[in-house]
Amino acid sequence: MQEKAKEKPASGFKWVGTRAPRPDGVDKVTGRARFGADFAMQGQLVGKVLRSPHPHARIRSIDVSAAARLPGVKAIVTRDDFKDQPSEFIPAGEMMINYRDVVRNLMAREKALYEGHPVAAVAATTAAIAKQALKLIKVDYEVLPHVIDVVEAMQPGAPILHEDMITAGVEPAPNTPSNVAKRVYVGQGDVAAGFKQADVIVEREFTTKPVHQGYIEPHACVASVSEDGQAELWGTTQGQWIVRAHCARVLGWDISKIRVTSSEIGGGFGGKTVVYLEPIALALARKARRPVKMTMTREEVFRASGPTSGAHMRVKIGARKDGRIVAAEAELRYQAGAFAGSPVQPGAMCAFAPYDLANVSVTGWDVVTNRPKVAAYRAPGAPISEFAVESVIDELATRLGLDPIELRLKNAAKEGTRAAYGPKFGPVGLVETLEAAKAHAHWKTPLGRNQGRGVASGFWFNIGGETSVSMSLNEDGTLSLTAGTPDIGGSRAALVMMAAEELGVDLDKIRIQIGDTGQLGYNFLTGGSRATFSSGMATVEAAREVKKEACRRAAKLWELPEDAVEYTGGAVRPAGPNAGGHAPMTLEDIAGIAGKTGGPIAGYARINAHGAAPSFATHIADVEVDPETGRVTVLRYTAIQDAGRAIHPAYVEGQYQGGVAQGIGWALNEEYIYGDDGRLQNPGFLDYRVPVASDLPMIDTVIVEVPNPRHPYGVRGVGETPIVPPMAAIANAVEQATGIRFTDLPMSPPRVLAALDEARAAERAKI
Amino acid sequence: MAKHHITATVNGDPVEFLCETEDTLLDCLRDQLGLTGTKEGCATGDCGACSVTVDGRLVCSCLMLGVEAQGKPIATIEGMANGEELHPLQRKFLEHAALQCGVCTPGFLIAAKALLERSPDPTEIEVRYWLAGNLCRCTGYDKIVRAVLDAAAEMRGA
Numbered sequence: 025m026q027e028k029a030k031e032k033p034a035s036g037f038k039w040v041g042t043r044a045p046r047p048d049g050v051d052k053v054t055g056r057a058r059f060g061a062d063f064a065m066q067g068q069l070v071g072k073v074l075r076s077p078h079p080h081a082r083i084r085s086i087d088v089s090a091a092a093r094l095p096g097v098k099a100i101v102t103r104d105d106f107k108d109q110p111s112e113f114i115p116a117g118e119m120m121i122n123y124r125d126v127v128r129n130l131m132a133r134e135k136a137l138y139e140g141h142p143v144a145a146v147a148a149t150t151a152a153i154a155k156q157a158l159k160l161i162k163v164d165y166e167v168l169p170h171v172i173d174v175v176e177a178m179q180p181g182a183p184i185l186h187e188d189m190i191t192a193g194v195e196p197a198p199n200t201p202s203n204v205a206k207r208v209y210v211g212q213g214d215v216a217a218g219f220k221q222a223d224v225i226v227e228r229e230f231t232t233k234p235v236h237q238g239y240i241e242p243h244a245c246v247a248s249v250s251e252d253g254q255a256e257l258w259g260t261t262q263g264q265w266i267v268r269a270h271c272a273r274v275l276g277w278d279i280s281k282i283r284v285t286s287s288e289i290g291g292g293f294g295g296k297t298v299v300y301l302e303p304i305a306l307a308l309a310r311k312a313r314r315p316v317k318m319t320m321t322r323e324e325v326f327r328a329s330g331p332t333s334g335a336h337m338r339v340k341i342g343a344r345k346d347g348r349i350v351a352a353e354a355e356l357r358y359q360a361g362a363f364a365g366s367p368v369q370p371g372a373m374c375a376f377a378p379y380d381l382a383n384v385s386v387t388g389w390d391v392v393t394n395r396p397k398v399a400a401y402r403a404p405g406a407p408i409s410e411f412a413v414e415s416v417i418d419e420l421a422t423r424l425g426l427d428p429i430e431l432r433l434k435n436a437a438k439e440g441t442r443a444a445y446g447p448k449f450g451p452v453g454l455v456e457t458l459e460a461a462k463a464h465a466h467w468k469t470p471l472g473r474n475q476g477r478g479v480a481s482g483f484w485f486n487i488g489g490e491t492s493v494s495m496s497l498n499e500d501g502t503l504s505l506t507a508g509t510p511d512i513g514g515s516r517a518a519l520v521m522m523a524a525e526e527l528g529v530d531l532d533k534i535r536i537q538i539g540d541t542g543q544l545g546y547n548f549l550t551g552g553s554r555a556t557f558s559s560g561m562a563t564v565e566a567a568r569e570v571k572k573e574a575c576r577r578a579a580k581l582w583e584l585p586e587d588a589v590e591y592t593g594g595a596v597r598p599a600g601p602n603a604g605g606h607a608p609m610t611l612e613d614i615a616g617i618a619g620k621t622g623g624p625i626a627g628y629a630r631i632n633a634h635g636a637a638p639s640f641a642t643h644i645a646d647v648e649v650d651p652e653t654g655r656v657t658v659l660r661y662t663a664i665q666d667a668g669r670a671i672h673p674a675y676v677e678g679q680y681q682g683g684v685a686q687g688i689g690w691a692l693n694e695e696y697i698y699g700d701d702g703r704l705q706n707p708g709f710l711d712y713r714v715p716v717a718s719d720l721p722m723i724d725t726v727i728v729e730v731p732n733p734r735h736p737y738g739v740r741g742v743g744e745t746p747i748v749p750p751m752a753a754i755a756n757a758v759e760q761a762t763g764i765r766f767t768d769l770p771m772s773p774p775r776v777l778a779a780l781d782e783a784r785a786a787e788r789a790k791i
Numbered sequence: 792m793a794k795h796h797i798t799a800t801v802n803g804d805p806v807e808f809l810c811e812t813e814d815t816l817l818d819c820l821r822d823q824l825g826l827t828g829t830k831e832g833c834a835t836g837d838c839g840a841c842s843v844t845v846d847g848r849l850v851c852s853c854l855m856l857g858v859e860a861q862g863k864p865i866a867t868i869e870g871m872a873n874g875e876e877l878h879p880l881q882r883k884f885l886e887h888a889a890l891q892c893g894v895c896t897p898g899f900l901i902a903a904k905a906l907l908e909r910s911p912d913p914t915e916i917e918v919r920y921w922l923a924g925n926l927c928r929c930t931g932y933d934k935i936v937r938a939v940l941d942a943a944a945e946m947r948g949a
Contacts, residue, residue, distance in 0.1 A: 045885060052893030053881040055828015055868035059894050062827035152811075238928045240832040240840055241894040290830070290894025291928050322833040513891035513929060674888035678930055682891060685931030709837035709926060717932040718916075718923040 034669065039521040039531060040737055043674045046517035047536050048288070057288045060244030060260025065315035068246060069098055069147040071301070071308050072154040072318070074161050075328060076136030076143050079394040079702030080170035080183060083132060083163060086144060091160040096153035099311035100161075101304060102144045103133045107276055113365075116266070119297075119400055125363035127274050129397050130303055136165065137185055137362035138394050139703045140327030147308040147316045170394040170702040174359045175336050177203040177393045185362060185392045203392045205364030210372040211385040212444045218351025218383030222342025226419045230412040232751075232769045233695035234334040234359065237401050238686070238714045241290020242325045247305035248315040255282045255306055260289045262296040262510055263549020268541045270299045271306055282306070285540035286510045293686070294400030295330055297551050326707035330399020331696060332408075333358040333366045339375075339412045347426050347434040352376045356388040356409055361397040366390045370485070371405030373445035374748075375413050377483040378454055378640060379435045384444035394702055400551060402683065403484040403744035407690065407751060411769070414480040414752030419765060428479050428756070429462050432642075437483075453666025453730035454481060454640035460726050461642045466662045474649050475659065478756025481642045482748025486741035487552030488633030492545035493562035495523065495570055497625040501612025503527070503570070505563065506539040508547030509555040513682075513743065514675035518556045519563045521671055522737055526567035528594030529611060545630045553741030556671060557732075558633035564736045569627030574614045577621040582606050635734025639742055641665035643684065643749040647757040654777025656692055656758055662724040663749075668732040668740030676742050681723040683746025689715045690747070691754040695770050799860045801826065802870025810857035816850075817841045819857035820867060828868040828897045832926065839925030842898040843867050849905040851924075868897035871904065880904055880942045889938035891929035899925050903939045911947050915940065 034041030051057040088100045109123035127133075132141045144161050148154035169183040176182055184201055191198050193207035219225060245259025255277070261267045264284040272279045289296060301318040309316040320329070336357045343349045354375050360366035368388035375386050386409075421428040436454045443449060461467055461479060471477060496504045507519055516536045524531045548554070571591040578596040579589045582605070590599040595608035609617075618625050646660040663680040670676040693713045697705045706712045731738025751769060759765050764779050794809040801824065808823035817834075820826045820843070829852055832840035836854040843852045844866045871878045880903050883889070890896045899922065906913060906921040913921070918939050919932070927935060 043886075043888065046888075048893070049885045049890075050877070052890055052896050053868075053877065053884050053900060054872055055826070055897045057893055058827065059830065061831065062821075239892075239894075240838060240926055240928055241830070241892070242832070288894075289892060290832075291892045293928070319831075322835065322838075514888070672888075674934070675891070678888055678891050678934060681931035681933045682929045683931075686928065708835055709833050710835065714926060714928060715931075716923040716926065717919040717936060720919075720932055722915075722936070723931050723933045 037525055039525050040669070040671050041673065044517060044521055044531055044672065046514050047520055048511065048516055059241050059288045059290045061319045063246050063258050063287060064317065065246055065248055068315040068317045069149060069312055070151045070154045071145055071147045071305055071316045072151070072158055073142045073304065074144040074158045076132060076139060076141040078136055078165055078167050079139045080168040081136045081165035082134065082168060083136060083143065084166055085164045087162040088144060091146060091157040094153065094157050094160060096149040097146060097157045098149065098314060099147040099308045100144060101307045101311065103131050105307050106131055106274055109274065119367065119404060120365055122364065123273055126270060129363055130274065130299065138396050140324065140396060141362070142328065145304045145308060147312045171203065172393055172395060172698045172702055174334060174357050174391050174393060177391050178357065178389065185394065189392065204389055205360060205392055206390040208369045208372050208388040209386065210445050213383035215351045215353050215383045215385040219342045221344060221350045223345045224420060224423045225340065225342040226416050226423060227338070227340035228416055228767055230337045230339065230415065230767045232335045232408050232411065234331040234395065235690050235694040236326060236331040236712065237293035237295035239291030239293060239295055242320040242322060243301055243329060244319040245302050245305050246315055246317045247309040249306060249310040251313060253277065253281050257282060257284045257302055257306060258287060259302060260287050260296060262289065262292040262551055263547070264510070264541050265508065265547050266297065266549045267299055267302050271303045274303045275306060283540055283542045286538060289510050289512050292512055293402045294404060294551060297549055298330060298399050300329055322709065323707045326712060327704055328396050330397060332401035332404065333360065333398050335359065335408045337409065337412045339416045341416050341420055343420055343424060345424065347424055347431050349379060349381055349435045351383040352381055354386045354409065354413065356386065357391055358388065358405065358408065359393050359395060359398070360390050361395045362392060363397045364390055364392060366398055367400065367405030369405070371409040374406035374483050375409035377443050377445065378437055378481045380437050380441040381435070381444065402686065402747045406484055407687065407748050410482055410748050411751040414749065415755050415767065418478065418752065418756040418759070429458050432481055433458050450637060451730050451733065452638055452640055453728050456728045456730055457481070457640055457642040457664045457666060460664045460728055461644055464644065464662055464726065466644050466660060466724065471646065474651060474761055475646060476757040476760030477644065477646050478753045478760060479642065479644050480749040480752035480756060481640065482745050483638060483640055484553065484745040484748060485638050486557065486636040487554050488558050488636040489548040489554055490546050491558040491562045491633050492547055492630045493559055493566045494544060495566040495627040497570055497611060497615050497618065499615055501610060501615040503534045505534055505536040506543055507536065507559045507563065508539050508544045509550040509559045510538055512550060513679060514672060515555040515559065517675065518671040519559055522560050523563050523567050526564050527571065527611065553639070553743040554636065557636055557735060557739045557741045560737060560739055561633045561735060562629035562631050565629035565631060566627035569629070570625060573625045574611065577614055577617060577625070578609050580621050581617055635732065637668060637732040637734065637740045639666050639668070639740045639745040641745045641749055643753045645750065645753040645757045647754060647761055649758060649761045649776065651780060654773040654780060656754070656771055656776060658688055658721055658754065660721055662726065663746055664726040664728060665742060665745055666728045666730050666740065667742045668735065669729050669738035670727045671737060671739060673727060676727055677725040679742045680725045680746045684723050684750050685715050685720060687747045687750025688720065688754065691751040691769060691771060693770050693772055795858050797857060797861050799862060800864040802866055812858060814857045815853050816855040816857050816860050817852040819860065820852060826867050826869050830894055830897060839902060840895050840898040842901040842925065844901065844905055849902055868901060871900060878904065879945050880939065883938040883942040887934045887938035887941065889930065889934040895925060895927045899927065899935055907943050907946060911943060913943060
């Protein structure tokens with residue numbers, strides 16, 4: 025139950041573990057908080073994008089002359105305004121980035137590669153004039169055959185998106201181009217030998233559809249560029265430094281010329297880790313010498329911003345009669361969209377990560393198709409491959425006559441397990457989540473007719489990375505804290521709690537802000553479940569610097585050696601033999617003497633946060649399948665996950681519940697639907713149906729805490745793992761309810777009804 | 792064509808603005824009156840982020856034209872708190888952590904307030920169906936539904 029508004033802090037703490045008020049809360053319930061589209065500059069123009077109506081077409085020419093003559097049009101940009109970039113893959117958090125593709129995704133060059141691909145953009149005095157101008161731009165297209173499906177895209181003779189794409193990771197390198205960008209491999213041991221020891225082998229094929237992150241706030245930004253090239257960008261993003269880097273690179277400007285301020289962000293889930301509008305807005309603003317505001321419509325969000333991959337997969341697992349898994353193999357084919365870079369690599373790494381296995385082989389293929397380029401989506405790649413694996417594990421349990429939790433316990437990864445993707449795990453909490461699932465009342469509750477229960481586990485790495493945080497002691501002893509990871513789900517609350525804990529002060533003595541790129545050193549973005557982990561680590565370091573400096577100042581005043589002074593209980597005190605020699609000094613007292621003892625006091629942490637630790641989860645889902653309509657209703661859901669330590673349990677629960685809801689949408693409803701013409705048929709929330717309140721039950725949560733020894737407060741990062749188990753948990757529940765194993769997502773009513781009808785027809789045929 | 796001159800009442804205050812025929816009430820609130828607490832999530836009436844009440848009736852302001860607001864009393868999120876005192880729903884949303892990113896929150900609060908004015912003692916199912924027109928992608932709705940039920944109980948004096 026989550027009813028209690030306040031809870032006792034975790035043992036030994038004052039704030040950590042409580043449900044403290046969030047610093048940005050009041051602004052967000054009163055409409056005061058400013059999101060991407062809520063900012064305006066004096067004299068701003070409206071920017072709009074012309075998009076390709078074709079899924080695949082060569083662009084012979086673009087004629088903007090008529091549009092440029094329209095009164096009120098102040099600037100137009102096309103491919104000619106962005107310099108070409110060399111092809112090289114650069115690591116960017118959980119994904120890879122190639123600026124040759126970034127510049128082409130921003131603005132089509134040789135070809136338009138998906139319906140919705142930007143071809144030109146206009147800045148005008150009003151939205152109506154900008155729209156009218158778009159109609160006056162003449163684009164001469166040579167329409168080419170397109171390919172949407174991942175398996176078709178891999179066939180010989182399929183329309184080729186990139187004439188120079190030679191599959192990487194294959195020896196010898198193919199001598200003809202294809203749509204297969206890359207082969208990846210993760211494995212250890214001898215799979216063939218392993219399968220020979222197996223008493224039972226289950227092998228299945230699976231498909232999943234591309235699904236969109238579905239953040240409620242569309243992309244939006246305002247750009248302004250002065251005559252001497254000083255640029256300001258204000259907008260919604262998961263990483264203001266990343267936006268700055270991408271914009272500087274594709275525009276060829278110095279990084280120092282661009283200042284990026286992140287607004288409040290209305291959801292991201294990975295989809296706001298890339299740039300779409302921002303470099304275009306800057307380019308238009310530079311040409312027009314006026315600020316330019318750009319916002320996407322919801323339709324543009326669906327057609328042209330990143331969903332995650334759809335996939336085709338084959339998974340094979342063999343086990344002995346006692347339930348020990350002896351070999352596991354998978355082949356994953358992920359759609360990348362129009363440019364290379366699907367999350368097939370993390371998908372391959374995560375596939376079997378929950379299990380301690382000697383023999384593993386995972387091959388992945390990164391495949392381009394005429395769809396929008398995928399972007400990161402919450403645990404990118406993992407929900408897809410783990411759906412397939414956790415479905416096969418469930419079937420294996422049935423075939424072995426074992427309880428599915430017991431089968432997982434027999435094979436669970438634990439401290440010391442070497443994962444197939446390389447590292448040896450430190451302390452991890454999978455076993456604890458499985459034990460908690462077994463002990464949960466949910467697991468034992470009887471089910472009714474047409475009902476089923478499924479269980480599935482999930483894994484995500486979590487990351488750390490480059491992080492800067494500053495903390496200033498104000499003149500009155502209060503503190504100003506500046507972090508650089510945009511706060512999407514309450515991370516400011518967690519950072520303030522850790523800072524207050526460290527300093528022994530009340531929460532309301534610390535005011536936190538998310539800094540712009542001019543206020544701090546580099547910060548990698550909010551993603552990889554890193555914000556509370558990394559910025560938390562940096563916050564603690566900055567606070568410790570403040571404490572140390574406070575001690576130094578008091579020592580000076582008291583004429584004691586620095587090490588004869590300590591900071592405890594929210595004050596500086598003489599330590600050891602000098603204890604009690606002077607009255608303790610609070611931060612307010614220290615602030616009062618700062619000027620005459622050396623000047624302002626501040627802490628500044630700039631770290632590369634190491635020691636991120638994976639978070640495992642186990643989910644239980646109950647469903648009822650309506651035999652008349654094929655509708656699957658989730659009756660009850662329990663999400664159990666290792667948080668390391670929950671700094672703010674309510675927002676940890678919120679991450680679990682939100683990930684589950686997205687997973688339920690992925691499992692039951694959500695999909696990109698294309699017509700034969702290669703055009704997306706459901707680019708709106710009416711037809712791309714995300715779960716609404718009446719679709720869902722309460723989502724029960726259990727926070728397991730196996731602290732991460734490498735974080736000062738034991739934090740692991742919790743945001744992504746919760747979306748990993750739901751698809752398999754629900755498929756396993758549907759299997760129990762119907763006797764039918766669904767291997768294709770979504771399990772939407774028409775698909776479920778067709779399978780039920782087929783099963784009933786087969787049953788009748790037997791009689 | 793000349794713009795339309797519209798007078799209306801927003802959160803109890805008289806307002807006037809000029810708008811084009813095709814401008815939605817949402818556009819007018821945000822761009823003409825600077826009331827950006829009401830959000831655009833889809834502009835097609837599917838997400839509820841732009842929820843306001845007009846004459847006490849819950850509407851998606853993206854589906855109503857600005858010119859239709861002539862003479863009407865409109866309530867937006869900016870008018871929900873009573874001075875320094877938050878509305879019980881606002882307070883309960885904070886207590887229950889019923890928001891993460893917060894972009895859908897104004898719409899949920901307006902919609903929930905409209906519910907409680909009609910049905911002071913709703914069941915969980917009623918809350919879920921009434922709020923089915925408001926999309927939240929972060930919370931899974933659990934804490935939102937709890938916050939609304941808790942606010943209803945407090946407002947009834949239960």
